[in-house]
Amino acid sequence: MRATQSFRCLRCALIPVGIALALGMLFWVADAVYGYLSFSERVRFLLFEQPLTLWDSMFYRIPPHDLYVRIAFLVISVFAAVMVASFVVRRRQAEARLERVNTIIGNSPVIVFEWAGNEDARPTFVTDNVLSLLGYSAGELLDRRVSIQQIIHPADLDEIRAEIRGAIEDVNMVSYALSPHRIFTKDGDIRWVDVRGVTRRNSNGEVIQRDEIVIDVTEQRLLEQRLQEQQKLESLGVLSAGVAHEINNPLTGVINYAELISTLATDSKTKEYSGEIISEGQRIARIVSSLLTYARRDVDDRGFARMSDLVDDVLNLVGSTLRKEQISLVVELPDDLPQMVCSHQEIEQILINLLMNGRDALNQRFSGYDEQKQLKILGQKISKLDSAFVRFTVEDSGIGISPEIATQIFDPFFTTKSRAEGTGLGLAISRSIAQAHGGELTVEYGAERPTRFHLDLPAA
Template structure:
């Protein structure tokens, strides 16, 4: 038999070898995980963080560019509306017999004639709300003006050097933006030639102020401006930028500006900005002086397009600070995900080490039992003690697993909140068309009030109220992705829902020359909820308009047929577009699936539409037509039985 001393020496040698092995392993591992795993995890984190930051930036800037395009549309429309109010005024004044008589009489005009023309111009100016209305002879002298009785009267002022006067005599009409030499007030001038027997005998001019336009354009985190053909900012929501140039002014241009006294003798200085990058074909990034913090700059997304006035352009600058916050949020999500994954990995390694140590303890116990021929009582005591330790470890392991499950549930909940946050951004896509309709109806209402037609204006305002109610209903649809809403199904007229959708897109249908055919029998009723059914048709009609926008033949057909037993109504909307790609068709009603270019939608419209239709107890499907284009079908439960009492 082996002696106790020999067994003790062998045990000590085995422990020294095991200790040496553990020291070597510790040199290439951190907390039980190899160094190469940590390196791979670090590289993966860096890559995913960079990708998330880039994706968040692109999505935020695309959304900003889409908002900027809408702003440019609004500014262009308001500028065109403002100019249209006054553009014909000089021509109307030029047709007055008294104005022609005054110009023909010249210096020999009677005081009564001069007084009559001055009074007429004063009345026209007050009625139109312009700054001044003038009559100018062939030598460029103002011989009658609306402000004839004011201290800074224009009567006697010579404006022969002004381009609007020269253009009016040469081409029949003129247009010019400049600072008044008498008042120092900037404004826009319109002029028309006064003709007698086909010959120009003078000109009529009107000056309007742009202060109200600048005030209406002012918005937080945004700057809007109008730039003339010389590259000079003539209208701006930032006062410090007015009459500065966005591009270098040549010496010849400076001479022309000084000759016309366009800016009252001011030397045009360049605006100190820096272009730092392009964004697509219609936008770019730049740093502009911060008007609120002298010496600092702010990064903007710049977008521009031609203005209604020939040679001018409208530019809008959008602060990109929100995009930076989106990047920080994306980085936070990626970092949180990796921290959770890292904690789980450490837990798994620790658990594995615990199990390995238990196995080693069991092996040591068996060897000890083999080597030491202890009594049955000693072996039983040792086994009992080991079993107790194992029970305690099992209890601890169960507690650890319970904590892990709780952590996993928190991660799932955080993921839900992230998805809901992204869905909220989709409201921009879904609300854009109603907002345009509201703006159009409000402008028309204001015009009706100005024309003393309150009945028409009230009708427009009632339509605006209905659109606002529908927009409020739309925002509630965000909850549909989190829980199934409670919908009260009643009998709803399909004809009224379609008429409501056509009203929202009426301007777009007319401007894009789209042929909309409605083939729905009067009195067609379906089981649904009125406002949500209207939203479904608005979404589908908007997608159809997008599909036919670039087509030569723009046709959209809405039709409804009832089943033989009058229990179901099949409603369909089809278009003459290019159809839906097969790989997209099978996922069409899933969130964030879209066929539109980047920056033109988030892919939430059809997902919301599908949830609404399912809440009606109806079915929605999509397919490509054999003759081209796409068709969306909704099978409703007919509501005729409810109305008839069956």
């Protein structure tokens, strides 16, 4: 395309030059013929009718040959002026159209790339709005200060190169679409992009250029992931309801029989053991009750809630897991905290995610029991922007968070865990849920300080 554009520009410049040369040659020949035919007349005019003054030379007594030359010069000058004016007007119109196209592309989410050829080729053109996606200017990419291998995520690079190679080798393929893949921005953030392109081939079928459009689909991927998470929650709710009902019926019988044994027992040991059975049975009943409550809630069903109730429900679900891993829990919730209007299930989802992240951080620092292996859940009422908020704080004394990680910790698909352990969406989804409630999820970190996540929600 660039070669074609260069040829067109050269042709536009050569056409007026060629016309001017043709007119000049025509004038040259005509002047020579006229000079030859009118030589004697010119001599007679100069000898007997020569101009006496400058005024005569300009207007009244103009030699015939000079009159012809002047008229021809005026005609050629006017013609040249028209040609130049036409060229300038067309150029300005083209520049205006180009500026409009650049403005449209610059304000659109679509980024246009042109590549010289194969999968290792360098870009020959990129629109300026690439800065908004990658953080790199068009000049940095065109000057090859940044390679495409540095931008595409290593886990996706081989697959993308193979797809481009396939599009190049298949001579019948004109258009192609690459699999959605991850890229790194200049700041180290991860974005998902969708790429579609066309190949341009020469007469031998060789690819001489690839034109691609790149669209940022990170938000779309995040929404899809949220939908999947909600579907998982709904499935978990159905499963929890079924399991809870199956456990509840025999559990009621176990507790009733234990109470009967306790009533009929005559020795202290039997009473003690039956009391333990009743106590543990009631604990299981509370867990079952929490599962049923969780299963019956709609994700989008918001209502009044107290922090203490939300925390109790969450601890009924994950408390045994934390205790099994020798993590002690400290819960400090003032009695006078105001209520909130929220989706119980979504806020519980945030709290579970924060507690599980804290558990992972503690397990990385402490392999077994330690008195510092502790998770804290704190609550307080705060004021922000002249409005009352309820703040949940989940604090852990784990390995901590570095400043580099803290700047990216809420970014979609960012994770310090392996692919098998996490998707990098837990905190991103949690923050989006908090924002949808008119609240905020933030992190407080520092050297030799506990890591604290603050969930602030508007008070009712």
